[in-house]
Amino acid sequence: MIERVRAFLRDFRTLAAPYWSSEERWSARGLLLVVVSLSLGQVYLLVLLNTWYQQFYDSLQKLDQAAFGRLILRFAVLAACYIAIAVYSLYLRQMLEIRWRRWLTDRWIGDWLADRAYYRMRLVETRTDNPDQRIAEDLRLFVAASLELSLDLLSSLVTLGSFIGILWTVSGSLPIPGTALEVPAYMVWAALLYSLVGTWLTHRVGRPLAGLNFMQQRYEADFRFGLVRLRETAEGVALYRGEAGEAHRLSERFSHVLRNWWEIMRRRKKLGTLTAGYAQAATLFPFIVAAPRFFSKQIQLGGLMQISNAFGRVQESLSWFVSAYVGLAEWKATVDRLITFRRAIVEMRATAAAGSEIAIETRDDAGVELRGLTLSLPDGTALLRGVDAKLERGEPVLITGPSGSGKSTLFRALAGIWPFGGGSIKRPSAATCLFLPQRPYIPIGTLRAAVSYPSHEGRFPDEELRRRLRECRLEHLVDRLDESMHWEQSLSPGEQQRLSFARALLQRPEWLFLDEACSALDAATEGELYALLERELRATTRVSISHRAEIARFHDRRISFTADGGLASSPLAAAATPLP
Numbered sequence: 001m002i003e004r005v006r007a008f009l010r011d012f013r014t015l016a017a018p019y020w021s022s023e024e025r026w027s028a029r030g031l032l033l034v035v036v037s038l039s040l041g042q043v044y045l046l047v048l049l050n051t052w053y054q055q056f057y058d059s060l061q062k063l064d065q066a067a068f069g070r071l072i073l074r075f076a077v078l079a080a081c082y083i084a085i086a087v088y089s090l091y092l093r094q095m096l097e098i099r100w101r102r103w104l105t106d107r108w109i110g111d112w113l114a115d116r117a118y119y120r121m122r123l124v125e126t127r128t129d130n131p132d133q134r135i136a137e138d139l140r141l142f143v144a145a146s147l148e149l150s151l152d153l154l155s156s157l158v159t160l161g162s163f164i165g166i167l168w169t170v171s172g173s174l175p176i177p178g179t180a181l182e183v184p185a186y187m188v189w190a191a192l193l194y195s196l197v198g199t200w201l202t203h204r205v206g207r208p209l210a211g212l213n214f215m216q217q218r219y220e221a222d223f224r225f226g227l228v229r230l231r232e233t234a235e236g237v238a239l240y241r242g243e244a245g246e247a248h249r250l251s252e253r254f255s256h257v258l259r260n261w262w263e264i265m266r267r268r269k270k271l272g273t274l275t276a277g278y279a280q281a282a283t284l285f286p287f288i289v290a291a292p293r294f295f296s297k298q299i300q301l302g303g304l305m306q307i308s309n310a311f312g313r314v315q316e317s318l319s320w321f322v323s324a325y326v327g328l329a330e331w332k333a334t335v336d337r338l339i340t341f342r343r344a345i346v347e348m349r350a351t352a353a354a355g356s357e358i359a360i361e362t363r364d365d366a367g368v369e370l371r372g373l374t375l376s377l378p379d380g381t382a383l384l385r386g387v388d389a390k391l392e393r394g395e396p397v398l399i400t401g402p403s404g405s406g407k408s409t410l411f412r413a414l415a416g417i418w419p420f421g422g423g424s425i426k427r428p429s430a431a432t433c434l435f436l437p438q439r440p441y442i443p444i445g446t447l448r449a450a451v452s453y454p455s456h457e458g459r460f461p462d463e464e465l466r467r468r469l470r471e472c473r474l475e476h477l478v479d480r481l482d483e484s485m486h487w488e489q490s491l492s493p494g495e496q497q498r499l500s501f502a503r504a505l506l507q508r509p510e511w512l513f514l515d516e517a518c519s520a521l522d523a524a525t526e527g528e529l530y531a532l533l534e535r536e537l538r539a540t541t542r543v544s545i546s547h548r549a550e551i552a553r554f555h556d557r558r559i560s561f562t563a564d565g566g567l568a569s570s571p572l573a574a575a576a577t578p579l580p
Contacts, residue, residue, distance in 0.1 A: 008332060011339040019103050031096045038089040039155045041240065045082045046313065047162050053080065053309050058302030093147055101143045107137050108345075117348035117416055123419075124378050128344045130221035138217070138334050138341075145331040155318060160317035164188060167310040170303060190289050195318030198278045202322045206271045209329035212264045212338055219256040226253050232489065275322055282319075286311035295478055351419070356385055357419060359417045359424040364432060367393045367541070368414065368511075372423035375409050383567035384411055386423065396542040398572070401561030407545045411435070411515040414543075427511075434509035438516040440500040442488045448481040450501055458508050468502040471532055473525065491521035501529050505536055512537065517544045523550045530554040 020028060052075060059067040087439070103217065112118050112131065121128060173184050230246055237246055286308045296302045317325070358373070368391035375384040383406030391397050401407050412418035414427060415435050427433070442450045449457035451465050466478040474495065488496065497520050504512055514534070518526035530551050533542065544555060552572050553559070560568045 001080050001296045008335065011335055012146075015142065015338055015342065016333065018107065018477060019100055022103065023526060024099070028096065031092060031099075034317070035089060035092050035096060035151065036154065037572060038085050038092070038157055039151055041085045042082065043090065043155060043158045043162055045078055045085070046159065047080075047166070048164060049075075049078055050163065050306060050309050054302040054306035056302070057305045058300055061301045092250065093151065097147055100147075101140055104139050105145065107133060107340075108139065109350070111345050115275075115349045117345050118350040120351065121344055121419055128341045129218055130225055131341060133221035133224070134337055134341045137221075138338050140419060141330070141334045142338055145334065146328060149324060149327060149331060151323065155580070156317040157259060158321040159313050163213060163310045163317070164314040167191070167307070169172070169312050170307050170310065177510065185225050186291060187286065187307060189313055190285075191315045191318060194282070194285060195315055195322075198274075198322045199249065200280075201274055202271065205274055206325045206329060209264065209267055209271070209326065210332040210336075213330045213333035216257070216260050216264060217333060219253070219260055223250070223253045223257050234489075245440060253496055254389065271325065275325070275367075278319070278322060282312065282315050286315075302409065355493050357453040358413060358421045361424060361426045362429040363426055364510075366426070366430050367391045367395075368395050368428070368543075369426040373413070373425060375406055375413055375418065376420045377409075378420055382565055384421070384561075384567070387565075387567045389559060389567055390570065391543060393541055393559060396555040397544070397559060398555040399543065399545045399559045399561075400547065403547075405561035407561065408438075408515055411437075411513060411545055414415070430508040433513065434504055434507050434511070435513045436504060436515065436517040438497075438519050440496050440503075442491070442496060442499065444484075444486050446482055446484045447477060447487065450487050451481075451499060452506065453503065455507065464506065465502075468505045469499075471505065471536075472498040472502045472529065474498055474502065491523070494525075496519060498525075498529070499534070504533065508537060509540060511541050513543045515542075516547070518546070518548075518551075523548060 016212065031161070052071060055067070056066075056071045056075070059071060103283075112135070118131070121131070133348075168188050170187075173186060226249065227578075230250070238245065287304070290299075290304055290307045293299050294301070299307070321328075358375075370387060370389040372380065372386045372388065373384055374386055376382045399407055399410065409418060413421065413425060415433075416425075416427075441453070443453055446457065448462070448465060451469065452459055460479055465481060467476050469475070479496075487499075497517055500517060518529060521529070526548065527550060531554070533540070534554055542555070544551065555572060558570055558572050560570075562568050
């Protein structure tokens with residue numbers, strides 16, 4: 001148990017410490033200091049109100065109308081101060097919360113994208129489901145719960161230190177029947193015993209909640225992802241008339257949410273019964289324990305109310321674990337999800353930093369050279385085995401082979417993003433290359449930004465953008481550059497591929513790699529686009545992956561995948577010959 005707590009605290013420190021030692025540390029620490037000071041001010045006002053309780057109820061018992069009026073005015077002043085401090089304490093805590101969350105979000109997105117950790121995790125990482133949910137939702141919950149629980153714990157400790165002295169002073173001693181012994185400050189010991197019993201019972205009943213909350217966050221994220229996936233692939237589902245299947249899959253995912261939620265409900269019902277009973281009993285408990293001294297006239301009504309209020313504050317502080325247990329369980333689940341995600345990012349980036357098994361060397365003065373290149377799938381299945389090949393600058397090359405032979409994997413390896421394999425690739429720097437995949441990526445935003453990608457919006461004059469759109473048979477889009485929308489959902493696959501050709505014409509790369517970049521287009525349109533590239537990008541070396549024989553006329557050489565995991569090369573008018 002102790003070791004698990006230590007491990008959890010280490011995980012929490014790993015997540016929380018970077019912000020408090022970052023470039024924002026002084027402003028963050030200063031803001032935290034103000035929030036803590038306001039919390040201490042609230043505790044001080046509660047101490048003053050405790051004294052006010054004694055004086056107020058004593059004035060009632062003595063029928064002292066003048067004292068009663070003065071105490072009402074004093075209460076109004078104390079209450080106004082307490083309200084002002086509480087309002088600004090919450091406001092500044094929320095300010096600190098959003099600043100911490102902003103910093104963490106920027107940091108985690110940066111780390112997730114760095115060294116293409118996001119891509120490697122998609123290929124091999126199975127522990128970190130729904131990274132979007134962990135960044136968007138779990139970070140929010142982590143920051144909010146960390147501040148709320150830690151500040152509430154601090155407030156409880158200060159309250160305990162302030163009121164335990166009061167309770168020790170006013171509670172008196174309890175004689176032990178049949179002996180001459182007395183229990184000094186017996187109300188303090190009663191509060192301690194009451195809180196210990198409640199804490200032990202709460203932990204016994206609520207312990208499974210942490211694991212249940214962990215799984216609930218996962219199931220909710222899985223269900224939300226299924227809904228988003230359906231929205232993004234709506235046309236395909238409609239064409240296949242797959243509504244029944246999608247409804248079944250979504251229902252199955254939601255059934256996990258439902259079953260786990262019922263488990264949480266049952267556990268919280270038991271815990272709620274315990275904590276509600278505990279809280280109600282705590283209201284009456286101090287009156288029962290202190291009643292003998294009141295009825296024996298050792299204390300007046302004001303003293304009884306002061307004891308009750310002080311006992312309540314001490315017991316509430318000692319019972320912080322009881323009242324915060326549900327929040328602690330949810331917080332632990334959030335920390336566990338974030339730490340597994342964090343470790344996966346670190347692991348993927350460390351793998352990338354150590355160097356891929358495929359050595360990439362950039363050189364802008366020559367072409368592409370493969371030396372002993374081996375490509376394999378994540379499960380170890382070999383696609384290429386120790387091949388050598390050269391792609392000369394200025395020589396358009398067509399790469400062909402059966403489906404599943406590894407053409408797209410070679411495309412990714414040439415881009416430097418495929419980590420599985422061996423050997424080396426010498427190629428031009430990324431700044432001189434442009435890769436057009438079969439399914440183009442189109443960011444959400446204006447059409448101007450979508451066509452300009454990966455360059456920033458505004459790099460190219462609007463007139464040039466319109467000209468390239470017309471050349472790629474996208475005339476109907478030339479007047480929509482300022483429109484902002486989810487273009488992947490509004491453009492057909494063929495329109496998306498023609499848009500990627502417009503990008504190539506704008507970027508004018510030295511090397512252009514095309515992986516089935518016209519698969520959604522008819523042969524005539526594909527020929528027109530290749531002719532456009534040949535005419536407009538004369539200095540660009542093209543490397544194409546395609547199944548279609550029609551585009552062979554735009555290339556000088558063919559490289560084919562062979563059944564034995566090799567490559568064969570031939571002039572397009574001659575028979576294929578094995579590469580040396």
